[in-house]
Amino acid sequence: MPDGHAEMAEMIVSMRQPADGPVLPAPPGLCGACRHASVKGTNRGTAYLRCTRASWDDRLVRYPRLPVCDCPGFTSLGREDGTG
Numbered sequence: 034m035p036d037g038h039a040e041m042a043e044m045i046v047s048m049r050q051p052a053d054g055p056v057l058p059a060p061p062g063l064c065g066a067c068r069h070a071s072v073k074g075t076n077r078g079t080a081y082l083r084c085t086r087a088s089w090d091d092r093l094v095r096y097p098r099l100p101v102c103d104c105p106g107f108t109s110l111g112r113e114d115g116t117g
């Protein structure tokens with residue numbers, strides 16, 4: 034079982050993205066385990082990750098540079114209160 038955020042993020046992203054689906058251009062890091070991440074595919078077979086929290090949290094950018102290693106808005110997929 035992975036013990037770090039990055040390893041957990043990779044595991045979760047692999048579960049969220051089908052093997053034959055669109056692929057992010059880089060490992061997502063923390064975004065891969067964050068409830069605010071939205072991954073969308075393009076018609077070219079690639080994908081991009083949008084941070085939905087950036088629409089109301091001015092500390093964040095809508096399209097973060099991947100991988101994200103540290104983020105004040107990170108909220109794990111199992112939480113709803115924004116405290117990580």
Ligand code: SF4
Pocket residue numbers: 063064067068069070071083084085086087093097101104105106107108
């Ligand atoms: S809040 Fe941070 S970790 Fe979560 S999706 Fe946005 S940039 Fe990624």
